[in-house]
Amino acid sequence: MNFRHVKYFVATAELGQVSRAAMELSISQSAITTAIKDLEAETGTRLFLRTGQGMELTEAGRHFLGSAYRILAAVDEALKPPAVAGEDVSGTLSVAATYTVLGYFLPQHLGRLERRYPKLKIQLFELSREMVEDGLVTNRFDMAVVLTSNVNNPELATDTLLSSQRRLWVASGHPLLNLERVSFADIAKEPYIMLTVDEAAHTTLRYWNRTDYQPNTRLRTSSIEAVRSIVANGQGVTILSDMVYRPWSLEGKRIETIIPAEPVPSMNIGLAWRKGVELTPAMRLFREYFAETYQTPQSHMAK
Numbered sequence: 353m354n355f356r357h358v359k360y361f362v363a364t365a366e367l368g369q370v371s372r373a374a375m376e377l378s379i380s381q382s383a384i385t386t387a388i389k390d391l392e393a394e395t396g397t398r399l400f401l402r403t404g405q406g407m408e409l410t411e412a413g414r415h416f417l418g419s420a421y422r423i424l425a426a427v428d429e430a431l432k433p434p435a436v437a438g439e440d441v442s443g444t445l446s447v448a449a450t451y452t453v454l455g456y457f458l459p460q461h462l463g464r465l466e467r468r469y470p471k472l473k474i475q476l477f478e479l480s481r482e483m484v485e486d487g488l489v490t491n492r493f494d495m496a497v498v499l500t501s502n503v504n505n506p507e508l509a510t511d512t513l514l515s516s517q518r519r520l521w522v523a524s525g526h527p528l529l530n531l532e533r534v535s536f537a538d539i540a541k542e543p544y545i546m547l548t549v550d551e552a553a554h555t556t557l558r559y560w561n562r563t564d565y566q567p568n569t570r571l572r573t574s575s576i577e578a579v580r581s582i583v584a585n586g587q588g589v590t591i592l593s594d595m596v597y598r599p600w601s602l603e604g605k606r607i608e609t610i611i612p613a614e615p616v617p618s619m620n621i622g623l624a625w626r627k628g629v630e631l632t633p634a635m636r637l638f639r640e641y642f643a644e645t646y647q648t649p650q651s652h653m654a655k
Contacts, residue, residue: 442471
């Protein structure tokens with residue numbers, strides 16, 4: 353295993369196809385395929401399922417992806433000591449975040465940022481997307497960490513860092529696991545558990561409305577743990593992103609995932625700030641840290 357293996361694995365996991373990863377990294381497809389085979393041999397388990405839709409992470413692959421991000425971040429920190437990266441930058445950076453990213457994405461980065469920039473104080477605020485956007489436009493916050501797939505304010509610029517695939521969650525042993533192809537027609541027959549936090553219900557209905565079906569909503573809830581438990585107990589199904597997926601409920605019951613036959617948009621996570629604002633040194637360091645961690649260009653603008 354080497355650094356390139358991990359980098360190629362992450363690109364394939366995020367983009368879902370070897371061809372797209374190869375194009376992104378400007379290397380051959382065979383180099384990526386060989387690297388993934390080497391990783392699977394080294395770990396002793398399959399990290400991807402090869403499907404007609406592309407490369408689907410296995411449960412082991414999703415677990416390894418989290419480790420891969422930590423490996424890339426550790427290598428980056430080793431190659432760029434704090435003194436070079438901006439150790440002397442001081443002050444307070446006000447950062448707003450929505451519920452999902454604050455709970456499932458941001459915490460792992462706060463410790464690294466504190467170690468890398470010990471004189472920089474990050475002040476956090478949890479708010480709804482609308483309040484975050486308003487706070488950025490009116491300069492109450494310097495930057496935000498949000499679901500960029502939900503941002504629609506033309507006054508904001510964004511960097512999308514990570515795309516988290518949405519999958520169907522079902523209980524272990526659910527009949528849908530026996531089907532070769534699970535369509536929205538199949539899902540519509542099942543009781544649906546609708547998550548409402550961070551506009552999840554609005555997003556769900558938006559892609560359901562592109563089909564000829566509607567979810568058979570049994571319960572609407574803002575609690576991800578409630579969704580997890582109800583699905584694991586076989587009382588309904590849901591479609592949620594890999595970022596919030598955990599294979600076990602609080603009761604210790606297993607949750608399986610299925611990629612629906614029809615396309616479901618991914619959930620994109622990233623940074624947002626007011627267009628045209630002059631980035632302070634603290635804002636630049638915050639943005640650069642995430643760009644380096646996720647190997648992303650810093651040029652995306654909200655439309």
